[in-house]
Amino acid sequence: MNISIIIPLYNEEESLPELISWINKVMLAHQYTYEVIMIDDGSTDSSWKVINQLKAENSSVRGIKFRRNYGKSAALNVGFEAANGEVVITMDADLQDSPDEIPVLYKRIKEEGYDLVSGWKKKRYDPITKTIPTKLFNAATRKMSGIHLNDFNCGLKAYRKDVIKTIEVYGEMHRYIPVIAKWAGFKKIGEQVVEHRARKYGVTKFGLSRFINGFLDLLSIFFVGKFGKRxxxxxxxxxxxxxxxxxxxxxxxxxxxxxxxxxxxxxxxxxxxxxxxxxxxxxxxxxxxxxxxxxxxxxxxxxxxxxxxxxxxxxx
Missing domain, CATH: 1.10.287 (Helix Hairpins)
Incomplete structure (x- = not known):
């Protein structure tokens, strides 16, 4: 199988049919064999019902449902365990990530030999209350990790299979997957400018508590990666x-x-x-x-x- 696409989601019932249709169109155009793993992070709307309908229409769709909301990191970790593709793509379910970027990300992993390629939303449509803290986190992470990426928290990323089968993601550590990968020994980490689209359905799940949790997780990654064995x-x-x-x-x-x-x-x-x-x-x-x-x-x-x-x- 060429590609596994992992999509964590929480209350995104409106966007899922359009997203899967778009992904299927891109995959057929490039003749990729693929699977889409959708992890329902305890949604309270009809997201799981929609996933079941999409599964009935498309055998490439798989679904995993949590009993309650555990967070994006937990959803990604479970998705990583379930993935079978040679290249793994992660993306958000809110249609702000474009499936048209998948072929470019795939080629950078397969042809250019990258372990991980992180998307960079150079032009963003998020409110200033989200973009300014994101810039601060990115600057702090660059300083502490030595990885020169502009956008660590972009949900659109591509990985070699070895990477996602090696790393463990928990807490709010999905923000720092490139750092975790580096500490695990995967050094070839790149960046790709990707399109960021305005949210079409629903509301953002971004909360202020993530600032504190994200900072504490960054310190945890730094400490465990450097001094975990000593x-x-x-x-x-x-x-x-x-x-x-x-x-x-x-x-x-x-x-x-x-x-x-x-x-x-x-x-x-x-x-x-x-x-x-x-x-x-x-x-x-x-x-x-x-x-x-x-x-x-x-x-x-x-x-x-x-x-x-x-x-x-x-x-x-």
């Missing part, structure tokens, strides 16, 4: 630095006190009356706790079954 290097380094900083401040306080005693210089302030004393105390306690946290985390990871599980690209 947490002591993170916690231990901070702990040792904080502990020795506290010890230096303590020795300074004691040294100043002893100097005044030996030189018979009046020293009116008690050690415990100095702000530096409390800073030193906090630094020592914090350093000890961070070191112990790293030690415990190291013990946990040593007992993890996947500790020595590494991704092997080829073997002869």
């Amino acid at each position: 947490p002591m290097h993170f916690f231990g380094a901070i702990g040792v630095l904080s502990f020795f900083l506290g010890m230096i401040m303590t020795l300074w306080i004691i040294g100043v006190k002893l100097y005044h005693v030996w030189a018979h210089i009046p020293y009116k302030r008690e050690i415990t009356e100095q702000p530096l004393f409390y800073l030193a105390l906090v630094a020592i306690i914090l350093g000890s706790q961070m070191f112990l946290a790293g030690f415990v985390a190291e013990l946990v990871t040593r007992n993890a079954p996947e500790r020595n599980a590494y991704l092997i690209e080829s073997e002869i």
